[in-house]
Amino acid sequence: MQQIFRSDVALGLPLYREVKHKLMESLRDGEWKPGDIIPAEKRLCERFGVSVGTLRKAVDELTAENILIRHQGRGTFVASHSQDRYMFGFFHIYAQDGRKEYPKVEFISLTRDKADADGAARLGVKKGAKLFRIINRLSLGGRAVIIDDILLPEQFFPNMTEAQVRDRRTTLYQLYQDSFGIGVLRTEERLQACGASADIARMLGIPEGTPLLHIIRRALSFRDEVVELRHSYVITDGHEYYAGDDNQGHG
Numbered sequence: 134m135q136q137i138f139r140s141d142v143a144l145g146l147p148l149y150r151e152v153k154h155k156l157m158e159s160l161r162d163g164e165w166k167p168g169d170i171i172p173a174e175k176r177l178c179e180r181f182g183v184s185v186g187t188l189r190k191a192v193d194e195l196t197a198e199n200i201l202i203r204h205q206g207r208g209t210f211v212a213s214h215s216q217d218r219y220m221f222g223f224f225h226i227y228a229q230d231g232r233k234e235y236p237k238v239e240f241i242s243l244t245r246d247k248a249d250a251d252g253a254a255r256l257g258v259k260k261g262a263k264l265f266r267i268i269n270r271l272s273l274g275g276r277a278v279i280i281d282d283i284l285l286p287e288q289f290f291p292n293m294t295e296a297q298v299r300d301r302r303t304t305l306y307q308l309y310q311d312s313f314g315i316g317v318l319r320t321e322e323r324l325q326a327c328g329a330s331a332d333i334a335r336m337l338g339i340p341e342g343t344p345l346l347h348i349i350r351r352a353l354s355f356r357d358e359v360v361e362l363r364h365s366y367v368i369t370d371g372h373e374y375y376a377g378d379d380n381q382g383h384g
Contacts (some may be wrong), residue, residue, distance in 0.1 A: 142380075148183060148187050149187045149188075149190035149191045149194075150191070150194075152181050152183055152187060152188055152190075152191035153191040153194055153195060155181060156171075156177075156192070156195060157195075157200075160200070160211065160355045161355045161356045161357075162293065163355075165211050165317070166211060166314070167211050167212065167213035167310050167316045168210060168211060168213040169210065169211050170207070170208045170209065170210050170381075171201065171208070171210070171211065173208070173210050174188055174189070192209060192316055195277060196209070198202065199212055200212055200318065211316075213307075213310060213316070215313070223306070223320055224236070224313060224318075225322075225348075225374050225375055225376045226273070226278070226279065226367060226372050226373070226374060227372060227373055227374075227375050228273070228274070228371060228372055229371060229373055234273055234274070236271035236272060236273050236278075236279065237271065237272040237273075238269050238270075238271055239269060239270040239271070239272065240267075240269055240298060240299040241268040241269060241270055241336065242266075242267070242268045243265060243266070243267050243293070243294075243295040243298050243299070244266045245263065245264070245265060245266070245287075246263075246264045246265070246266040246284065247261045247262065247263060247264060248260055248261060248262045248264055248284070248286075252264070252284055252362060253350060255349070255359070255362050256286055256351075256359050256362050257358075257359050258286055262286060262287075262288075263286075263287040263288075264284050264285060264286060264287060265284070265285040265290060265293050266282070266283065266284055267281070267282075267283040267285070267287075267298055267305070268280065268281065268282055268283070268336075269281045269283070269314065270336055270337075270344040273372060274371075277337050277338060277368075277370075278337075278367060278368050278371075278372055279348060279365055279366065279367050279368075280333050280336050280337060280365070280366045280367075281363055281364070281365050282361045282363070282364040282366070283305070283361060283362070283364075284361070284362040284363075285360070285361055285362075286359075286360065289309075289313065289315050289358070289360050289364065290309070290313050290315070291313075293313075297312060305361075306352070308316065309360065309361075314333060315354055315356060315358065315360050316355055317352045317353070317354065317361070318353055318354060318355050319352075319353050320350050320352050320353065321350065321351045321353070322348055322349065322350045322351075322376075323348075323349045324347070324349075325342060325346075325347040325349065326345070326346065326347065327344075327345050327347040327366070328341075328342040328343065328344060329341055329342060329343040329344075329345050329366065333345070333366050337366075339368065343368070344369075345366045345367060345368060345369070346365075346366070346369050346374060347364065347365070347366055347367075348363075348364070348365040348367065348374065349362075349363075349364055350362070350363040350365065351363075368371075
């Protein structure tokens, strides 16, 4: 059986990992988009010159990472965003008794901005690059708990409008996917402690300087481009951050 082409894959990797690499290349190149069904096993085996067992091991890893999703009797699909996937893959705030609920999201504003030094470094753009800035207030249990301050490179979201963001009926990540062809594959998060600024305090209805959890999240596309920088400020007297075994996404 013919082996798959190895010139751009590290030698010595197990063959199924090379197949996984090739499948990811196809995803990054946009050959299969979120929600698309990937070709049948027979076609992929012929394409890569590998056995069914080798192909299945590669697909199994991508499925475990929630990049691909199997639907019994229908085939294997590229993961696409939904409210449930966002909640279980990217939203890590729980009540302290372990309950997790969908937040009520209130749109505050969409403005144009320019990247400062920190934002530019985290987004991988030049200082002064054009950005969209979205601010949302999230409530849990009827109480405002989180402010999301979101920066988006304009190059990925041309002509984004306030109406698109304000009137959407789904998550921002699904809006990115459906309206701009930007699929968020994974996220990276860093946690800090901070005191509430005057603006954050006003939006959350708390005293300035109140201790908050500050979550800094970068969202990356299938091409490993940073498409979003999100600063989340969380009141933690009744909630906590948890990204444990029940987390079914990335980040």
